[in-house]
Every structure is written in C-alpha cells, then in structure tokens.
Amino acid sequence: MENHLRLFIAASLPSELITRLDRDILTAPELRKSGLRPVPAQNLHLTLHFIGETPETKLPDIDSALERAVGGIAGFRVRLVGGGCFPNRRSPRVFWIGIDSEASQALGSLAKTVKNELRKAGIGGDPKPFRPHLTIARVGERFDADQDAGALLKKLDAFNSDPFEINEIVCCASDLSRGKPVYEKVIEKRLIG
Ligand code: 3AM
Numbered sequence: 138m139e140n141h142l143r144l145f146i147a148a149s150l151p152s153e154l155i156t157r158l159d160r161d162i163l164t165a166p167e168l169r170k171s172g173l174r175p176v177p178a179q180n181l182h183l184t185l186h187f188i189g190e191t192p193e194t195k196l197p198d199i200d201s202a203l204e205r206a207v208g209g210i211a212g213f214r215v216r217l218v219g220g221g222c223f224p225n226r227r228s229p230r231v232f233w234i235g236i237d238s239e240a241s242q243a244l245g246s247l248a249k250t251v252k253n254e255l256r257k258a259g260i261g262g263d264p265k266p267f268r269p270h271l272t273i274a275r276v277g278e279r280f281d282a283d284q285d286a287g288a289l290l291k292k293l294d295a296f297n298s299d300p301f302e303i304n305e306i307v308c309c310a311s312d313l314s315r316g317k318p319v320y321e322k323v324i325e326k327r328l329i330g
Contacts, residue, residue: 140193142310142323146203146251147182148244148303150271154217155181157298162234162273167292172280173232176272180320183215183236183271185248185306186255187263195260196323199308202254203326210247212304212328215240217271220293222286229286233270234296244269244303251306304328 150158159178162168168175188199216237222229236244248267255262273293276282308324 141190142193142196143313144188144191144199144308144310144323145184146186146188146255146306146308147184148247148306150181150183151301154298154301155179158234158273162292162296165292167285167289168274170280170285170289172277173274173285173289174277175274177317180318181271182307182309182320183244183269183303185244185267186252188255188260188308189262191260196308198258199255199260200324202258202260203251203306203308203324206247206251206254207306207326207328210250210328212302212330213240213243214300215244215303216300217296217298220273220290220296221270222290223268223270226286226290227282229280229282230276231272232274232276232289232293233272234293236269236271240303241269247303247306304330 155178158181163175163178217234218237219235221233221235223231223233245267252262305325305327307322309320310323312319312321
C-alpha cells in the first residue's frame with residue numbers, strides 16, 4: 138500500500154527565540170494548568186498551509202511547487218507581539234502569540250503564493266483563510282476557561298520579541314502515531330537573501 142504523510146508547510150523560528158519562548162512562556166505557571174497542552178519547544182513554528190495526508194510519491198511535486206513559490210520572495214523581518222485564542226475567549230481551543238501587522242501581511246502573501254503553487258501542482262489542503270499566529274498551547278476537555286484563560290491570555294499578550302528574519306520555509310511531516318506529534322522536516326527552501 139502507498140505510504141502517506143501528514144504534511145504542512147511552515148516558517149521556522151530562530152533557535153534563540155525558541156529558547157526564550159520555552160523559558161518565558163511554555164514553562165510559565167500560567168501554562169501548567171489542567172487540560173492545557175503546551176506545544177513542545179522543538180515543534181514551535183509558524184504554519185503557512187496545512188496539506189494533510191498525502192502520498193509520499195507527491196513529495197517531488199511539492200518540492201517543485203515550493204521552489205517556484207520562494208522564487209520571487211525575499212526574506213523578511215517579523216516580531217512576535219501579543220496573544221489571543223481561537224475561536225473565542227469563552228471556549229478557547231488554541232492559545233497563540235501574534236505577529237506584527239507588517240509581517241502578517243508578508244506572511245499572508247507568502248502563504249497565498251505557497252497555496253497557489255501547490256494547487257497548480259494538484260496538492261490541496263486546508264481551505265480556511267490564513268490567520269498568522271504561533272500556536273502556544275492546545276486545550277483539552279479538562280481545561281477550566283473561566284478560571285485559567287484570563288491569566289494565560291494576559292501572559293501571552295505581554296510577550297514581545299525582538300525582530301527576527303524569516304528566511305526559509307519547510308515542509309514537515311507530522312507523525313501522530315507516538316502519542317504526541319513528532320515533526321520531521323522533509324523539504325527546506327530558502328527565501329531570496
Ligand atoms: O501550528 P498551528 O496550530 O498553526 O493546527 C495544526 C498546526 O498548525 C494544523 O497544522 C499544523 C501542524 O499540525 N492542522 C492540523 N490539522 C489541521 C486540519 N485538519 C490543521 N490545519 C487545518 N486543518
């Protein structure tokens with residue numbers, strides 16, 4: 138039987154920023170609440186497009202599509218600013234840190250180009266509109282939003298990073314078979330320097 142991979146396209150974060158997020162956010166008391174699952178530090182990334190289950194034999198097509206996508210796009214600077222949750226404060230599912238508005242536009246346009254090039258290559262994916270964010274934690278059934286969401290949102294909202302450069306995008310395979318998601322980079326593409 139054909140092997141399938143659960144794929145998504147993302148922008149990587151610099152390792153110093155991941156270290157800071159781990160120290161100041163992921164391990165903070167506001168994140169250690171019942172029913173809350175902080176993203177493991179090594180999994181932090183900015184998702185650009187979720188492809189989903191795809192035959193492994195499609196990887197060369199995805200590689201060419203990403204090559205075309207990054208062809209005309211220069212690296213750009215991003216700052217992480219403020220926080221929030223999806224879908225709303227009363228019943229949050231995902232807590233996130235946001236992206237400054239100028240970089241949000243650049244990320245949005247990169248995500249659109251990636252999605253279009255993939256579509257031209259016959260690769261589909263998540264049809265929902267792109268909302269730039271960095272997922273910090275996911276919510277399980279035992280999470281008490283009334284009690285714990287306020288302090289967590291305050292913590293996320295106070296976060297500000299120094300500017301950093303987005304200069305590559307990656308295609309990752311997400312393996313859910315080991316209890317927690319394990320991400321493996323299967324394609325890397327540099328933006329124009
Ligand atoms: O890091 P974030 O949360 O932005 O939420 C998943 C994660 O993005 C998203 O793909 C990224 C890697 O797992 N994702 C997972 N399943 C999805 C689905 N069915 C999905 N996005 C859209 N549709």
